[in-house]
Amino acid sequence: xxxxxxxxxxxxxxxxxxxxxxxxxxxxxxxxxxxxxxxxxxxxxxxxxxxxxxxxxxxxxxxxxxxxxxxxxxxxxxxxxxxxxxxxxxxxxxxxxxxxxxxxxxxxxxxxxxxxxxxxxxxxxxxxxxxxxxxxxxxxxxxxxxxxxxxxxxxxxxxxxxxxxxxxxxxxxxxxxxxxxxxxxxxxxxxxxxxxxxxxxxxxxxxxxxxxxxxxxxxxxxxxxxxxxxxxxxxxxxxxxxxxxxxxxxxxxxxxxxxxxxxxxxxxxxxxxxxxxxxxxxxxxxxxxxxxxxxxxxxxxxxxxxxxxxxxxxxxxxxxxxxxxxxxxxxxxxxxxxxxxxxxxxxxxxxxxxxxxxxxxxxxxxxxxxxxxxxxxxxxxxxxxxxxxxxxxxxxxxxxxxxx
Amino acid sequence: xxxxxxxxxxxxxxxxxxxxxxxxxxxxxxxxxxxxxxxxxxxxxxxxxxxxxxxxxxxxxxxxxxxxxxxxxxxxxxxxxxxxxxxxxxxxxxxxxxxxxxxxxxxxxxxxxxxxxxxxxxxxxxxxxxxxxxxxxxxxxxxxxxxxxxxxxxxxxxxxxxxxxxxxxxxxxxxxxxxxxxxxxxxxxxxxxxxxxxxxxxxxxxxxxxxxxxxxxxxxxxxxxxxxxxxxxxxxxxxxxxxxxxxxxxxxxxxxxxxxxxxxxxxxxxxxxxxxxxxxxxxxxxxxxxxxxxxxxxxxxxxxxxxxxxxxxxxxxxxxxxxxxxxxxxxxxxxxxxxxxxxxxxxxxxxxxxxxxxxxxxxxxxxxxxxxxxxxxxxxxxxxxxxxxxxxxxxxxxxxxxxx
Numbered sequence: 001x002x003x004x005x006x007x008x009x010x011x012x013x014x015x016x017x018x019x020x021x022x023x024x025x026x027x028x029x030x031x032x033x034x035x036x037x038x039x040x041x042x043x044x045x046x047x048x049x050x051x052x053x054x055x056x057x058x059x060x061x062x063x064x065x066x067x068x069x070x071x072x073x074x075x076x077x078x079x080x081x082x083x084x085x086x087x088x089x090x091x092x093x094x095x096x097x098x099x100x101x102x103x104x105x106x107x108x109x110x111x112x113x114x115x116x117x118x119x120x121x122x123x124x125x126x127x128x129x130x131x132x133x134x135x136x137x138x139x140x141x142x143x144x145x146x147x148x149x150x151x152x153x154x155x156x157x158x159x160x161x162x163x164x165x166x167x168x169x170x171x172x173x174x175x176x177x178x179x180x181x182x183x184x185x186x187x188x189x190x191x192x193x194x195x196x197x198x199x200x201x202x203x204x205x206x207x208x209x210x211x212x213x214x215x216x217x218x219x220x221x222x223x224x225x226x227x228x229x230x231x232x233x234x235x236x237x238x239x240x241x242x243x244x245x246x247x248x249x250x251x252x253x254x255x256x257x258x259x260x261x262x263x264x265x266x267x268x269x270x271x272x273x274x275x276x277x278x279x280x281x282x283x284x285x286x287x288x289x290x291x292x293x294x295x296x297x298x299x300x301x302x303x304x305x306x307x308x309x310x311x312x313x314x315x316x317x318x319x320x321x322x323x324x325x326x327x328x329x330x331x332x333x334x335x336x337x338x339x340x341x342x343x344x345x346x347x348x349x350x351x352x353x354x355x356x357x358x359x360x361x362x363x364x365x366x367x368x369x370x371x372x373x374x375x376x377x378x379x380x381x382x383x384x385x386x387x388x389x390x391x392x393x394x395x396x397x398x399x400x401x402x403x404x
Numbered sequence: 405x406x407x408x409x410x411x412x413x414x415x416x417x418x419x420x421x422x423x424x425x426x427x428x429x430x431x432x433x434x435x436x437x438x439x440x441x442x443x444x445x446x447x448x449x450x451x452x453x454x455x456x457x458x459x460x461x462x463x464x465x466x467x468x469x470x471x472x473x474x475x476x477x478x479x480x481x482x483x484x485x486x487x488x489x490x491x492x493x494x495x496x497x498x499x500x501x502x503x504x505x506x507x508x509x510x511x512x513x514x515x516x517x518x519x520x521x522x523x524x525x526x527x528x529x530x531x532x533x534x535x536x537x538x539x540x541x542x543x544x545x546x547x548x549x550x551x552x553x554x555x556x557x558x559x560x561x562x563x564x565x566x567x568x569x570x571x572x573x574x575x576x577x578x579x580x581x582x583x584x585x586x587x588x589x590x591x592x593x594x595x596x597x598x599x600x601x602x603x604x605x606x607x608x609x610x611x612x613x614x615x616x617x618x619x620x621x622x623x624x625x626x627x628x629x630x631x632x633x634x635x636x637x638x639x640x641x642x643x644x645x646x647x648x649x650x651x652x653x654x655x656x657x658x659x660x661x662x663x664x665x666x667x668x669x670x671x672x673x674x675x676x677x678x679x680x681x682x683x684x685x686x687x688x689x690x691x692x693x694x695x696x697x698x699x700x701x702x703x704x705x706x707x708x709x710x711x712x713x714x715x716x717x718x719x720x721x722x723x724x725x726x727x728x729x730x731x732x733x734x735x736x737x738x739x740x741x742x743x744x745x746x747x748x749x750x751x752x753x754x755x756x757x758x759x760x761x762x763x764x765x766x767x768x769x770x771x772x773x774x775x776x777x778x779x780x781x782x783x784x785x786x787x788x789x790x791x792x793x794x795x796x797x798x799x800x801x802x803x804x805x806x807x808x
Contacts, residue, residue, distance in 0.1 A: 019478060051471075070660060074425065277423075
């Protein structure tokens with residue numbers, strides 16, 4: 001087997017959100033009848049239930065009307081929009097961002113993650129990844145032929161913060177980890193790192209010379225007024241060793257425009273631009289104009305959106321906890337829940353397929369987020385409220401049908 | 405120096421189109437006065453002079469109105485749009501394209517190139533690249549740590565076809581080249597491979613088991629009714645070893661939407677989708693809807709566009725040839741000219757900077773397209789006709805000023 005083939009064997013995408021249609025379901029045997037109900041696709045947010053920021057399409061149209069200047073921006077993005085975005089993000093994260101040096105506009109936060117990883121690691125580099133964390137993190141390390149070092153996060157039992165095992169993190173750093181990549185709020189567990197955790201991460205990275213990429217995609221959607229800590233605001237870690245990633249794809253429902261932003265280290269951002277030049281040139285030129293609506297939502301719009309999500313969360317958590325043997329930590333930020341189910345007669349991968357075929361409910365298997373999460377699945381609850389609640393009843397029925 | 409740093413030293417982007425603003429011009433000394441005139445940026449086409457396909461924005465807006473289904477397509481692109489596009493491309497290239505297996509929608513043709521290269525080569529693989537050819541080709545091979553094997557193309561002296569050195573190509577294949585990547589029409593020389601050249605490339609690739617990626621970005625813009633040969637239509641090379649790349653960014657002026665398509669080998673397309681899943685998820689969902697306008701232009705629109713470009717080409721070639729010592733082959737297809745200038749007192753990189761600062765004319769240095777092209781530069785003549793013609797007068801003045 002050649003080395004490209006080997007690399008791609010590890011790069012499965014069939015369990016990724018939206019890819020379910022490409023799965024092979026030949027071997028699934030259902031027990032019991034189909035459970036009728038309105039389809040709910042918890043694999044990603046429903047932008048029909050929660051629509052894009054009002055006015056975002058108008059910004060796009062204005063971008064088209066600007067013409068060539070907007071179509072052919074610098075690879076790191078339009079100067080005007082970088083300036084505007086840097087100011088908003090500097091304010092939000094209490095950090096300094098020079099729009100000329102410290103910020104790049106990317107095709108989605110996925111694009112930012114790819115460019116950041118491609119700009120910092122290469123073959124045999126050790127990369128610390130939290131378990132559980134966003135599934136692409138691991139795949140990115142594998143694509144660049146690095147070595148994943150998992151750091152445990154006891155999110156189910158922690159009372160303050162995410163529950164990251166800081167001792168393990170220090171051991172990993174001591175053993176030569178080059179880069180630490182993590183999401184805050186955590187995807188899939190929906191938890192926020194405490195101020196102490198963030199400070200300690202920064203101190204360890206600084207003392208061992210480790211680069212850090214922090215994915216803050218969901219950091220605007222905080223529930224119950226919990227305290228959120230921006231790593232970039234700490235001034236502990238050398239700012240040239242830190243990249244922060246954000247974007248308007250989730251809470252703001254602009255995923256269809258493929259927009260993301262990375263900011264921080266000028267050295268890494270510079271490399272990211274060089275890489276972007278051969279990956280996709282730039283984030284869609286006209287699309288970039290849509291960033292004008294970001295952090296510029298109508299008065300009260302964001303507060304309402306957060307409240308609506310918090311209400312869905314409350315109903316789903318209550319109903320999930322009612323299912324015997326299900327354990328779930330309530331989401332502190334973002335739109336994810338990561339429930340753990342009791343022992344079943346089928347594997348998690350089978351359970352997820354059964355749920356889709358038998359109950360019209362799509363979730364993402366926990367194993368995508370770390371090899372040990374064989375009893376968990378992820379749900380994005382940015383959905384039609386009542387449809388989501390009803391889907392939990394169907395999940396319960398499937399759990400009962402296949403309970404060991 | 406660590407291995408990431410080494411890799412990025414080779415990945416310069418400051419001479420790439422649109423990146424001129426990031427160049428360091430401290431050491432440029434001008435001889436003579438500024439030469440006034442309307443700025444012409446020949447580094448890429450001017451989409452204000454040649455506007456996007458009529459109705460393309462309407463398709464985008466319809467895409468937004470479709471909502472979630474259009475925002476979250478499969479990573480390889482919307483099923484409906486893949487079907488539509490496969491049919492149009494199968495017709496255009498006289499090849500078979502199963503929309504389910506043989507086609508992926510990408511963020512621009514640059515995205516298609518990146519995914520195709522990342523899906524076929526890895527460290528130490530030999531990759532044959534034509535000299536001259538599109539500058540990202542070489543950079544892609546270097547990023548994936550492959551080894552570039554240059555194949556000469558004597559475009560200036562060939563009478564039939566592009567002038568590819570087929571003997572050299574066979575030697576390279578014999579020596580273990582894994583992949584052959586080339587553009588047809590050639591970027592930057594604007595020449596078309598003859599039916600004989602294409603047949604021979606296919607035969608050699610088939611007999612040595614070499615994979616081929618052919619970039620046909622400009623294959624709709626053919627001048628003087630010259631015969632264009634689609635490699636995919638030859639049925640000589642195993643179709644699982646061939647990927648063809650096209651897109652609507654150039655002749656159709658849709659670059660601001662970042663859309664491209666790769667079609668051919670199901671194995672490679674499958675890998676490209678897995679890679680897309682970690683690179684940028686998908687081409688912008690709403691953007692994909694704009695492909696509906698592609699190959700569906702208003703009656704006569706494409707013929708007129710080609711005629712307009714042919715007229716600009718004629719004027720520029722005549723004027724360029726009038727400059728003593730300048731050699732240029734007339735464009736057969738696409739919007740590029742690749743003139744060679746006489747000996748100058750400055751290097752080509754300096755000449756290009758001088759041209760921009762002194763004469764308000766932007767071109768791309770020949771060394772981007774192959775190390776030996778130290779006396780050539782590339783011009784994209786998809787520009788305002790009279791501004792382009794006037795810019796040649798200024799180029800002439802700068803040549804005279806710095807002639808050895």
